[in-house]
Amino acid sequence: MRLSASPECVEIQLGDRSYPILIGSDLLGEPNNFAAVTAAATALIVTNTTVAPLYAAALRRTLAGRFSAVHVLELPDGEAHKDWQTLNLIFDALLGHGCDRKTVLFALGGGVVGDMTGFAAASYMRGVPFVQVPTTLLAQVDSSVGGKTAINHPLGKNMIGAFYQPQLVLCDLATLATLPPRELSAGLAEVIKYGPIYDMRFLDWIESNIDALVAREPAALAYAVKRSCEIKAEVVGQDEREIGLRAILNFGHTFGHAIESGLGYGQWLHGEAVGCGMVLAAHLSQRLGGVDKAFVQRLTALIERAGLPVVAPALGAERYLELMRIDKKSEAGEIRFVVIDKPGSAVMRSAPDAMVREVLAQCCAA
Ligand code: NAD
Numbered sequence: 001m002r003l004s005a006s007p008e009c010v011e012i013q014l015g016d017r018s019y020p021i022l023i024g025s026d027l028l029g030e031p032n033n034f035a036a037v038t039a040a041a042t043a044l045i046v047t048n049t050t051v052a053p054l055y056a057a058a059l060r061r062t063l064a065g066r067f068s069a070v071h072v073l074e075l076p077d078g079e080a081h082k083d084w085q086t087l088n089l090i091f092d093a094l095l096g097h098g099c100d101r102k103t104v105l106f107a108l109g110g111g112v113v114g115d116m117t118g119f120a121a122a123s124y125m126r127g128v129p130f131v132q133v134p135t136t137l138l139a140q141v142d143s144s145v146g147g148k149t150a151i152n153h154p155l156g157k158n159m160i161g162a163f164y165q166p167q168l169v170l171c172d173l174a175t176l177a178t179l180p181p182r183e184l185s186a187g188l189a190e191v192i193k194y195g196p197i198y199d200m201r202f203l204d205w206i207e208s209n210i211d212a213l214v215a216r217e218p219a220a221l222a223y224a225v226k227r228s229c230e231i232k233a234e235v236v237g238q239d240e241r242e243i244g245l246r247a248i249l250n251f252g253h254t255f256g257h258a259i260e261s262g263l264g265y266g267q268w269l270h271g272e273a274v275g276c277g278m279v280l281a282a283h284l285s286q287r288l289g290g291v292d293k294a295f296v297q298r299l300t301a302l303i304e305r306a307g308l309p310v311v312a313p314a315l316g317a318e319r320y321l322e323l324m325r326i327d328k329k330s331e332a333g334e335i336r337f338v339v340i341d342k343p344g345s346a347v348m349r350s351a352p353d354a355m356v357r358e359v360l361a362q363c364c365a366a
């Protein structure tokens with residue numbers, strides 16, 4: 001079954017930085033879908049060596065009607081390349097092609113390409129327009145929306161970046177057909193996240209449809225992407241720069257980022273680390289009194305059914321604590337976790353190191 005080519009639209013309301021998120025199947029080939037993008041002479045499609053052979057030609061053809069020159073830059077693929085050296089390749093291309101400050105950047109790929117292209121757009125000539133064309137489930141439900149851009153540092157994940165909003169997010173669901181199963185599961189972690197922190201009815205729906213989602217049933221994927229984008233747009237619309245509420249979107253991420261950087265970027269996928277991190281954060285929430293054991297078991301079972309790991313790697317409690325202190329939410333060396341204070345609602349809290357050690361002892365591989 002294919003969905004209609006006419007996209008659904010979720011608006012993210014940020015005053016003069018508002019933009020549409022278009023969601024539908026086979027959107028890449030339709031020039032009208034790019035109507036929200038400012039006119040310019042030049043476009044640069046930033047993608048990677050995996051995504052380029054799949055979708056760069058189609059996007060380039062579509063954009064050729066709107067831009068006199070459309071360049072394509074292929075970055076090396078992978079979280080391990082989300083760094084200064086790779087970011088600099090984007091600046092090399094922009095300067096090498098003589099791109100001016102109206103040049104529009106198109107991020108065609110997953111969250112790695114999206115975060116790096118967004119950061120390049122934020123800083124090239126102090127800011128040029130950019131468009132997110134996410135091609136992973138994770139990027140469609142989370143990273144392409146909300147304007148967080150970043151690269152990693154060997155000492156910490158996403159530590160260098162900027163808030164910078166795109167002009168448009170175009171989620172072409174047809175691109176998910178080529179996604180490896182492990183990457184689909186990684187995206188499901190971020191879909192599941194929205195339930196416990198914000199919308200228990202959505203969690204019920206995900207539970208009922210998890211097999212359809214894993215099987216890539218188009219209507220199920222379309223609803224999951226749309227509802228996730230709606231929730232993210234509501235949260236970011238209230239707190240663009242993470243002064244408060246937006247932090248709830250980091251449920252599972254404090255443990256998850258420690259897993260990612262502790263193992264070495266790219267060993268576990270970001271979504272895998274977040275999925276497992278949510279299991280640990282749920283246990284911590286239980287110890288802090290926000291949820292009961294049945295809730296933790298329910299969430300863990302769903303994460304497992306999504307094809308995600310639920311047992312954390314044995315990095316050692318001290319290493320976990322050390323890594324988690326580098327988290328952006330930490331204040332004066334105190335780790336702050338997003339925990340569930342009641343089903344469907346999350347808050348940020350610190351927890352005694354002893355309690356965190358107990359959670360790690362319970363949830364890590366022997
Ligand atoms: P990714 O960008 O590494 O993509 C995953 C893999 O899938 C890559 O190998 C990629 O080349 C490949 N791929 C992409 N689209 C494909 C397609 N349609 N068919 C086949 N292969 C395809 O990883 P991701 O999970 O998309 O994103 C993770 C990144 O996103 C992390 O760096 C994380 O920090 C970041 N992130 C950012 C935010 C934010 O708000 N900015 C939110 C969540 C995650």
Ligand code: GLY
Pocket residue numbers: 142143145146148246249250
């Ligand atoms: N993925 C967390 C955020 O966008 O705030």
